[in-house]
Amino acid sequence: MTSLGLYIHIPFCRSRCDYCGFYSIGRKPTDRYIDALTKEMDLKSPDFEDRLCDTVYLGGGTPSSLSEAQLTRLMKTLSQHFRISNTAEITMEMNPCDMSESYLKNAMRAGVNRISIGVQEKHDHLLSAIGRRHTAKEAETAVKRAYRMGFHNLSLDLMYELPGQTVKDFEASLRWAVHLPVNHMSIYSLILEDGTRMAQLAERGRLARPSEEESWAMYQAMCRILPAYGFERYEISSFARKGYRSRHNQKYWELSDYLGLGPAACSRIGHTRTENTPGVRLYEKELLTGHPPQQEVETLSDTDEMEEYCFLHLRMKEGIPLDGFRKRYGEGITHWYGDAVKMLKEKKLLKEEAGHLFLTYHGAALGNFVFEQFLLD
Ligand code: SF4
Structure with a gap:
């Protein structure tokens, strides 16, 4: 299940x-x-x-x-x-x-x-x-x-x-x-x-x-x-x-599924991200008159999803599991991020070990800079 x-x-x-x-x-x-x-x-x-x-x-x-x-x-x-x-x-x-x-x-x-x-x-x-x-x-x-x-x-x-x-x-x-x-x-x-x-x-x-x-x-x-x-x-x-x-x-x-309930609550189910609009009064009014809460729905493109996968996994100690990445996106990480990964490794902000790519001590201190390198646009 x-x-x-x-x-x-x-x-x-x-x-x-x-x-x-x-x-x-x-x-x-x-x-x-x-x-x-x-x-x-x-x-x-x-x-x-x-x-x-x-x-x-x-x-x-x-x-x-x-x-x-x-x-x-x-x-x-x-x-x-x-x-x-x-x-x-x-x-x-x-x-x-x-x-x-x-x-x-x-x-x-x-x-x-x-x-x-x-x-x-x-x-x-x-x-x-x-x-x-x-x-x-x-x-x-x-x-x-x-x-x-x-x-x-x-x-x-x-x-x-x-x-x-x-x-x-x-x-x-x-x-x-x-x-x-x-x-x-x-x-x-x-x-x-x-x-x-x-x-x-x-x-x-x-x-x-x-x-x-x-x-x-x-x-x-x-x-x-x-x-x-x-x-x-x-x-x-x-x-x-x-x-x-x-x-x-x-x-x-880890980009697993979660359902959020209440005003301003976010959900993520598969590639779909939803955010209920904030506002307790409006939320109560909608639901108590039989309507679903107003919400913003965003369907993530494969590219958006991959970017998010990278920087959310990099937040964690174990970083990006390289086999897992390949299975999920069909190609290895260097196919998409070869230059960025090379540059970040040279700056000693990323390290690769035992099939995982993860932040170094200094990389974690400069997390936002590292994550920006994983934006594809
Ligand atoms: S205002 Fe409320 S939600 Fe915000 S930090 Fe204080 S206790 Fe937490």
């Missing part, structure tokens, strides 16, 4: 983080929103009757803004519509402020077996500078509580290149995080997304970001400290202890 990943978007946040460019709105989810999600499942699930869902991901926004009753109902409705494997990885993103004992107990009962926690930093002045509503102590308590209650597949997010953050601050965050009971970390540098408060501050020259040298030192600290504590860098931004890679995210990087 072919597998499928399920993504459910919960685009609600109690407050807006100053750096966030994701679509979300500032209120709690309503039962009406769960009604609309249920309708989308009614419409779409018949096409996936023959699929086994081996990963489920509740992302946001802030999925833990769902009430306990809403979460229970959502998980039950999902399992009534889709065939979910007994061994599925079921991840829920949570804000540390929401992780009370009662909330965690309910999430576990509902089937959640992996939690991704937005921790970001260990220094409160930096957390408040980026608009996070929790303290480091609250995050630490939440992580330990979840572990104590039986969630042994925990991931946390950290950020670097934050305004006012020093190399020492970031190193201290890393050293603090590796001693928390987590098996996975996603580490992101701050990207100034258009329209965010941070981007506006930067435009006005009022954002003191680390220098290039400091950013490079932070990057090196991440690559040095995390592996020393058993976290393998298996993807450009992702580190995991053995056996704890994110199975759901791997579906994105």
Whole structure:
């Protein structure tokens, strides 16, 4: 039976983080929103009757803004519509402020077996500078509580290149995080997304970001400290202890099929990529009056697909499996990318070993430059 990943978007946040460019709105989810999600499942699930869902991901926004009753109902409705494997990885993103004992107990009962926690930093002045509503102590308590209650597949997010953050601050965050009971970390540098408060501050020259040298030192600290504590860098931004890679995210990087539900949710089935239009109100209105959600549909050409295959695989430690590439596209990689691969190998940004082409240490630091070389136009 072919597998499928399920993504459910919960685009609600109690407050807006100053750096966030994701679509979300500032209120709690309503039962009406769960009604609309249920309708989308009614419409779409018949096409996936023959699929086994081996990963489920509740992302946001802030999925833990769902009430306990809403979460229970959502998980039950999902399992009534889709065939979910007994061994599925079921991840829920949570804000540390929401992780009370009662909330965690309910999430576990509902089937959640992996939690991704937005921790970001260990220094409160930096957390408040980026608009996070929790303290480091609250995050630490939440992580330990979840572990104590039986969630042994925990991931946390950290950020670097934050305004006012020093190399020492970031190193201290890393050293603090590796001693928390987590098996996975996603580490992101701050990207100034258009329209965010941070981007506006930067435009006005009022954002003191680390220098290039400091950013490079932070990057090196991440690559040095995390592996020393058993976290393998298996993807450009992702580190995991053995056996704890994110199975759901791997579906994105390996171009496997996934179905996204909710406004702004993306799906990829075969060569077709779909994105529901954002807008909770419109989404609810369409679905609750019996219409499918408005969406943009893109059918990927073979060329688009191949480009995406290359740069998504290059994000991962194992890189591009050269035999797999040949089988999928009929010719070896040098047929399409001979000059680019030669140049990137000469610059020591790519390496070939045991039938795989992958980023070197420096290649991973210059990922965007490498990926651009795989655009065919
Ligand atoms: S970073 Fe997360 S919690 Fe903050 S506004 Fe964005 S989606 Fe919401």
